[in-house]
Amino acid sequence: MRAEMPRWPWAIPALCAAAVLGGILLTLSEPEADTPYLLLDTVVGLTYPAVGALIVTRRPGNPVGWLLCAGGAGLALQALAGGYAWNGGAHGWPGAEVAAWATNWVFFLGFGPLLLQPLLLPDGRLPSRRWRPVLVVLLAEMAVIQVMVMFRDRVWVWGKERPSPFGFLSTETVVAPAFSVVIASLTVASVAALAVRVRSAGHEPNEDRPNHTRRRLVPVFAAVLAMAVALTADVVLPPVPPIGAWLEALALPLFPLAVAVSIFRYRLFDIEVLLRRTVVYVVVTGVLLGAYLVIVATLNALLRERGGTIEALAATAVVAVAFAPLRHAVQRTVSRLLFGNRGDPASALSELGQRLETSADPTRLLDGAAETVAHTLRLPSVAVLSADGTPVSVQGGVPSEGVRLPLLVGGREEGELRAAPRSPGEALSAADLAVLDDLARHLAVALAAVRLAREVQTSRESLVIAREEERRRLRRDLHDGLGPGLAAIGVRLDLIEATAPEAMRGPLAEVRQLTQGLVGDVRRIVHDLRPPALDELGLGGALEDLALDAEGGAAVTVTLPGPLPELPAAVEVAAYRIVQEALANALRHARADSVEIAVVAVPVGAPYAGSAAPARLVVTVRDDGRGLPERLVEGVGSGSMRERAAELGGLLRRTSGPDGGTTVEAVLPL
Structure with a gap:
């Protein structure tokens, strides 16, 4: 049985939320507060600890979770200390000066780890041993700047600055430049570390799914890049207007959101089960707190003489009324993001129907069907198997566990639909199974059609x-x-x-x-x-004889890279007739001066068109004529060539080059 996960880490986001809420109430109770950085503290203090606690409960040995908690806790403490200093300074509360001093340095206890964690994603380790000196230097820089901001000569609280009772280092000439250097170092190192991981995905000894690894890291890399831009703007731009703070408030939440996306879609930390159950309430809480902040600030400006009581009550009432519809809307949006169209079976069936309708080849009717089902329900892997267990359509591999639905048509089992759970240990819900049942009925009919088409093709061949x-x-x-x-x-x-x-x-x-x-x-x-030359000279000799009899003065050459094996009679005739018709078209219609005929027998398993294939005969006729017209109308001869190839289960392609000329290629299975 799975060990019960510890619950005490959930106290971290709870305490952070209480600190943020206390800071908001204390700050907005007094007018004229500069709130952009309070908003930044609110956003980070609510989102980072929530995601961090989820990681800690499932992966306590991974430092990423602890760093997320530390990042949120540092800014949540700044919100609380700033609120106490702002309100306490106006009312003469004890410790207000200490709180103001703490507001200026406690944030970096979280801000530093916040910028350090991209170096350790996703497994809590550095990209390589060569990054250890970099980590040591960054930690030393963080320790030095932490001491410097604690003892700088000025303190700042929500827009007001005054001398520090504990500081002696010049803010303008010493601390500010050093702080900019440390932030730049952390930002560059974070972006570089993630870039190295994304680039090196697939080159590690045990890495067999490079695209999967890159997809896991790309959302996080994009979020870290956005954070870097926002931090750079905050350092470079002037403090008024606080454009940098607003950019940070928008960019910093992208990091836990990107981690969540990687968890949802690519199982970065394998904790999707818990995270999906809490993301809705995290989003709702953040939106409602933001609404509360805006309402209180607005009413405070309108009813300032009332002392703040009416503002708080009115904001609380609005938030309480808005909770239910907002939760419903967020639940619907998140459900579509995480679970796809399971709540709308008609859309799922329509998407599958469109995919089936666009298939021109009946034997390839189910190509992409598994991808459609996986995309519809946001499943990691789906497979459609035939009755003998042969995979017909696969997305993400054939699931070894999960749901197995028989595909039945008229009482006959045509195959099986397999769908893996979204995460290990999490069963699909009744809504998921209902949509899969509806999709399975249509897939069964399509699978039967594929079987019949293949049987007809086999019989025809x-x-x-x-x-x-x-x-x-x-x-x-x-x-x-x-x-x-x-x-x-x-x-x-x-x-x-x-x-x-x-x-x-x-x-x-x-x-x-x-x-x-x-x-x-x-x-x-x-x-x-049957053409007599085939029995008298073989296919190669018959084609050379055909080239010698060509009219019009064109140079016709026949190339055989190697001796041809003994060919079935049907393949010989089809190849001969296709070359005969293609040669006639080149001489009669394209007015070619030279024609090249090439025939090669490709052995079993040799790659062709990017994949291994059975033994086949590849016949190519290439000329230097006028090429195919822009509006191609297939005539009797061209249709005959295509029909001869299709009769044997092969294919025929006709293409033109940019400078003219036509290439006719026939692939005939042996």
């Missing part, structure tokens, strides 16, 4: 092969048996006629003429059954 083999046998029998026999009869009749009485010569001449006519008929039948 068998008929064509049997027909051509029978024609070869008949030609051989007629050419070697009946034809010579009739010719011998004619010779005997000539001898008999020469020695027969005058009265018998007339009837014998008629019999001899009839025999000669039969010999001619046999020769015509033999020629029509």
Whole structure:
């Protein structure tokens, strides 16, 4: 059984949320507060600890979770300290000066780890040992700047600055430049570390899915890049207006959001189960707190003389009323993001129907069907298997666990649909299973259609092969048996006629003429059954003979890279007729000056068009003529070539180059 996960880390986001809320209430109770950095503290203090606690509960040994918690805690403490200093200074509360001093340095206890964590993504380790000196230098810089901001000569609280009771280092000439250098160092190192990881994905000894690794890191890399731009703007731009603070408030939440996306879609830390159950409430809480902040600030400006009580009550009422519809809207949006169209089966069926409709080849009807199902329900892997267990359509590999649905048509099991759970140990919901059942019925019909199309194609190929083999046998029998026999009869009749009485010569001449006519008929039948040159010269010799007989003065060459194996009769005839028609088109219509004919037998498993394939004969006819017209209309000859290739389960392609010329390529399975 799985060990129960510790719950105490959840106290971190709870305490951070309480600190943020306390800071907001304390700050907004007094007017004229500069709130951009309070908003930044609010956003980071709510989002980072929530994601960090989720990681800590499942991966306590991964420092990324602890750094996320530390980052949020530091800024949450700044919100609380700043609120206490702002309100306490106005009312003479004890410790207000200490709180103001702490506001200026406690944030870096979180801000430093926040910028350090991209170096350790996703497994909590550095990209390589060469990064250890970099980490040591960064930690030393963080320690030095932490001491410097603690003892600088000025303190700042929500827009107001005054001398520090504990500081002696010049803010303008010493601390500010040093702080900019440290922030720049952390930012550059973070971006560089993630860039190295993204670039080196797939080059590590145990890395067999480089694209998957890159997809895991790309969202995080984009978020870190946005953070770097925002931090640079905050350092470079003047403090008024606080454009840098606003950019940071927008960019910093992107990092935990990117981590969440990687967790949802690519299982970066394998904690999707818990995170999906809390993301809705995290989003709702953040939106409502932002709304609360705006409402209180607005009413505070309008009703300042009331002392802040009415503002807080009105904001609380608005937030309470808005909670239910907002939660519903966010739930619907997040559900679509995480679970796809399971709540809208009609859309899922429509998408699958469009995919099936766009398939031109009946035998490839299910190409992409598994991808459609996986995309529809946001599943990591889906597979459609035939009745014998052969994968017909696969997305993300064939699942070894999860849901297995039989695909039935008319009581016959056509195959099986397999769907993996979104994360290990999490079963698919009833809504997921309902959509899969609907999709399975349509997939079963499509799978049956694919099976029937393949059976028809197999039968067609068998008929064509049997027909051509029978024609070869008949030609051989007629050419070697009946034809010579009739010719011998004619010779005997000539001898008999020469020695027969005058009265018998007339009837014998008629019999001899009839025999000669039969010999001619046999020769015509033999020629029509199969090109004679194929049996006399083989395919290579027949094509060379065809090239020699070409009219029009064009240079026709035949290339055979190697000896051809013994070919089935149907393949020989199809190859010969395709070359014959392509050569006629090149000479008659394209007005080519040179034509190249190439025939090569490709063995089993040799790559072709990017993948391994069975043994096949590749026939190519290339000319230097006018090329294909822009508006191509397939004629009788071109249709005949395509039909001959399709009869054997092959394919035929016709293409033109940018400078003219036409290439006809036929691929015929052996």
